[in-house]
Amino acid sequence: MRKGEKRKQELLAIAYRLFVTRGYENTSVDDIIEEAGIAKGTYYYYFESKEQTLEEVIGMMIEEETETAKQILASPIPVPQKIAAIISSFRPAPEEQSIEGALMRPENTLMHDKIREKLYETAVPILSEVVKEGIKEGIFSCDNIPERVRMLLVVSSDIFDEGRFTKRDIDVFIDMTEKLLGAEPGTMDFVRGLIRKQKKK
Amino acid sequence: MRKGEKRKQELLAIAYRLFVTRGYENTSVDDIIEEAGIAKGTYYYYFESKEQTLEEVIGMMIEEETETAKQILASPIPVPQKIAAIISSFRPAPEEQSIEGALMRPENTLMHDKIREKLYETAVPILSEVVKEGIKEGIFSCDNIPERVRMLLVVSSDIFDEGRFTKRDIDVFIDMTEKLLGAEPGTMDFVRGLIRKQKKK
DNA sequence: TGCATTTTTCGACCGACGGTCGAAAAATAT
């Protein structure tokens, strides 16, 4: 009963690496068991299906990111910086995202979507807290906070997930953020400084 | 050479119906050829792959919708109404969307994503024209129009594609649209009247 | 220690799937 847990963690780690580097669809169960040096039956002793494995892998990823986000929430930095930091804490790490053939796209639709879904689920409440904080400070002013926060996340996914965006995208995103949250123009300008050089397409 | 075209159109029609009602992933090539009453080889005489078939099916869909959208663009209705009409012309028709087990979701990620991608590609330029028109009329005021339009589409996809949204979502969406385009508050209020009763989740 | 029970591992096997191919049949040109 103890050995089992180790096995599962080991398999999860392998699956995670493979899914992230080659993509979910391009990773077969046979790939996983070959790397683990086990038989098919053993794999299915620990997982109901390949998809359930994906679910658990995603669970792990989000858990880590949620941890980071909560720390940021509790930290004493200014509210606008918190927003930016939390949003970017939920983006795929550079090593996972584009650095190498690692594909968060284009054929990894399924994985990508499941991640997004779960991410919204956990990120919206946290970011909503920050926005409330901002409202108390008088720096933001808006209603329907969770809905607004979600839209922010949806747009930032579209812009940033694939790594290719232009200066104009950033300008509009900043403008939109300020207006959605009812902040003074310029409040989110500092974001521009955080963006690393990106390909324009 | 004439007969061939008919065949292909026939296959395309069958594939379209099957993809839309059962979903792409849940439709096998065998399903298609069985319904068409032909052999596997014949299918692959007309299509390179199942995915290419999907590509062509999507092309057909978007083409129709683009037609509608362009007519709206050229029609003499007020600019804000044009915006709303064009955006909704690009949404899946009710029959295709939720009416019956027909699934635009949840496992149809691939199809859904390809549709979205192609939709942005064609809808952004058209909507940008409308926004420019609005700016000329003095009803809108903004820069970076294509980027703003895309964000509008991205958000509306997220909200409307699955058919389940709340009144709050609508409120925020309207507010966001007005602010993104630099319109007077209330300019897009009429949209509320266009929304049919929806499930709240 | 020996035996029973539970946990873990194994790999042959399965059905479904997307796709290939050589050759027959149908249509068309000469």
Add this chain to the structure above:
DNA sequence: ATATTTTTCGACCGTCGGTCGAAAAATGCA
């Protein structure tokens, strides 16, 4: 009537996710 091109056929292939009964380890118990 014959030659050529277009269309159709279906057996066959490799891969994939998943199943299953039985063997092998590990553990509980006397």
